[in-house]
Amino acid sequence: MSEAWKIDDTIDITDVVCPITFVKVKMALEDLDDGQILGVHLNEGEPIQNVPRSLKDEGHKVLSVSQAADGTYDLVVQKGGREL
Amino acid sequence: MAVDYKELKKGGFMRQRQKDCFSMRLKSVGGHFTAAQLATVQQVAEKFGQGYVHLTSRQGIEIPFINVQDIDDVKKALKAGGVEVGVCGPRVRTITACQGAAVCPSGLIDTVKLANEFDKRYGGRELPHKFKFGFTGCHNNCLKAEENDMGIKGGVRPEWKSAACIYCGVCAAVCPEKAIEVDKTAKKLSLDLDKCVYCGKCIKSCPTDAWTGENGFVVSFGGLYGNRIAVGRHFLPIIFDEEKLYEIVDVALKFFEDNAKPSERFANCLDRVGWEKFEQAVEEVL
Numbered sequence: 001m002s003e004a005w006k007i008d009d010t011i012d013i014t015d016v017v018c019p020i021t022f023v024k025v026k027m028a029l030e031d032l033d034d035g036q037i038l039g040v041h042l043n044e045g046e047p048i049q050n051v052p053r054s055l056k057d058e059g060h061k062v063l064s065v066s067q068a069a070d071g072t073y074d075l076v077v078q079k080g081g082r083e084l
Numbered sequence: 085m086a087v088d089y090k091e092l093k094k095g096g097f098m099r100q101r102q103k104d105c106f107s108m109r110l111k112s113v114g115g116h117f118t119a120a121q122l123a124t125v126q127q128v129a130e131k132f133g134q135g136y137v138h139l140t141s142r143q144g145i146e147i148p149f150i151n152v153q154d155i156d157d158v159k160k161a162l163k164a165g166g167v168e169v170g171v172c173g174p175r176v177r178t179i180t181a182c183q184g185a186a187v188c189p190s191g192l193i194d195t196v197k198l199a200n201e202f203d204k205r206y207g208g209r210e211l212p213h214k215f216k217f218g219f220t221g222c223h224n225n226c227l228k229a230e231e232n233d234m235g236i237k238g239g240v241r242p243e244w245k246s247a248a249c250i251y252c253g254v255c256a257a258v259c260p261e262k263a264i265e266v267d268k269t270a271k272k273l274s275l276d277l278d279k280c281v282y283c284g285k286c287i288k289s290c291p292t293d294a295w296t297g298e299n300g301f302v303v304s305f306g307g308l309y310g311n312r313i314a315v316g317r318h319f320l321p322i323i324f325d326e327e328k329l330y331e332i333v334d335v336a337l338k339f340f341e342d343n344a345k346p347s348e349r350f351a352n353c354l355d356r357v358g359w360e361k362f363e364q365a366v367e368e369v370l
Contacts, residue, residue: 052257061291062252066253
């Protein structure tokens with residue numbers, strides 16, 4: 001990843017399907033403070049189409065998305081980064 | 085007394101295999117029934133039917149095993165309880181809808197309100213053959229718009245504002261059609277509107293609201309899902325004006341009336357007469 005985010009924690013949700021994907025992300029975010037940053041490793045298809053929208057709906061801010069050669073994605077999200 | 089089956093069918097009475105028995109079709113718009121209406125349905129099914137109802141494939145209710153002798157009493161009981169009878173035969177049929185923008189987080193248009201307005205304008209209208217309208221709130225297409233003679237789907241045409249964009253790339257990642265490309269290092273973004281299916285995923289996912297857009301109607305024609313299966317076709321751009329939508333419906337129904345043979349479905353009529361001819365007629369009112 002080219003951007004210099006200080007990642008506070010990371011989570012891999014490539015082993016689960018919706019809606020467990022977002023449940024796991026939510027649980028990981030609960031352990032962080034507002035403003036801290038979570039890295040999320042997720043699959044293409046439903047997870048990448050749904051997880052960013054759910055994050056937005058809950059007031060978190062996606063800072064960056066990048067796709068790896070194997071088709072998976074890495075999301076960088078800031079807890080509570082959006083005003084609702 | 086001779087039974088006029090055609091007249092009964094028009095009034096929602098579907099003849100059964102069993103002698104003198106009818107399955108009573110009730111009116112449904114957008115699949116909504118109030119609890120009070122359901123209580124009436126329950127009473128009628130228990131008193132005049134066999135104590136059960138059948139939920140139809142088009143969001144309707146039928147009460148089977150109504151005896152021909154009870155038809156007037158059944159109609160009276162239903163009417164008193166705020167339930168209307170449905171229609172069958174060659175006319176505009178039950179108008180279906182998902183819950184739409186009034187309830188569903190994904191909804192882009194108020195499908196149920198539209199279905200009611202369509203019912204007011206076109207419900208039961210006599211045509212060469214059955215004609216089905218269906219409303220679905222968004223590209224997820226829970227209501228399967230393209231199964232209908234005319235399907236209306238909620239859509240949104242995205243617009244991008246560079247000032248708010250942080251070039252995170254989420255829109256490009258969520259776009260199911262790969263219509264968006266983001267160059268993070270050069271801070272450039274491009275949208276190919278020809279590929280866009282108006283699903284609005286870019287708008288819903290954008291963390292900085294750099295994507296916005298106007299909601300509208302994505303219209304398809306000539307869907308069938310019976311003896312022949314045909315997927316409704318799209319040839320119009322997204323329509324934003326509700327009045328324009330009614331103009332398009334008027335053209336489509338008139339084209340069907342003027343061109344279809346008796347008992348010919350819209351898709352079959354269009355295939356025979358020529359889609360270009362219909363497209364021309366619709367484009368005249370755009």
